[in-house]
Amino acid sequence: MPTGIIGFPDDKRYILLEHKKGSIFLWFQSVDHASLAFVLIDPLLFKPDYEVHLNPDDTAALGLGNGNEGIEGIQPLAIVNILKTEPREITANLLGPIVLNLRKKLARQVILDHQRYSHRFPIPQVKEEKVP
């Protein structure tokens, strides 16, 4: 991540791990600080019409050049949060997803249209198996 996650500019290298086998949750673990990790989820699992619009600075940071390389390997993942409400609400940040370029191993946190997407979108009950 050339620019890191917003608020964490010093951590630029992360690894993506499964939470556990078959889980819909992933860990985005900082390589440089063991204590820094985020939980991610594929927003398409619960928001099938989710759209990510990349600005020229986003595509440049993701190594997409002129945009003719196709979207293969481009994967948006939302950061998961648990609100300290009662009952606990699990939310996904759809406003500022982490977009991965899996082919080039690049990632960037992009900010989308704030009138369209919430930073605290409640994750509904989702099926255990991933939707193919």
Next chain:
Amino acid sequence: MLILTRRVGESITIGEHIKVYVIDIKGRQVRLGINAPSDTTVYRQEIYQKILEENRLAAQMGIASIREATERKE
């Protein structure tokens, strides 16, 4: 902090590569046009702040709360 006055149609230059134009003023709202290099990202401050605070909150989640959450969801 530098404070200056500009009219509609005028601009300011920040460094070598960033230009901010005052496009229109309506009441208490100002429309700005910003020209910046592709490696400079421009955000609305309140949106940037919201994402930053949400990231910090997400980074503080403990393993226990994750386990609790994932067991409930899966």
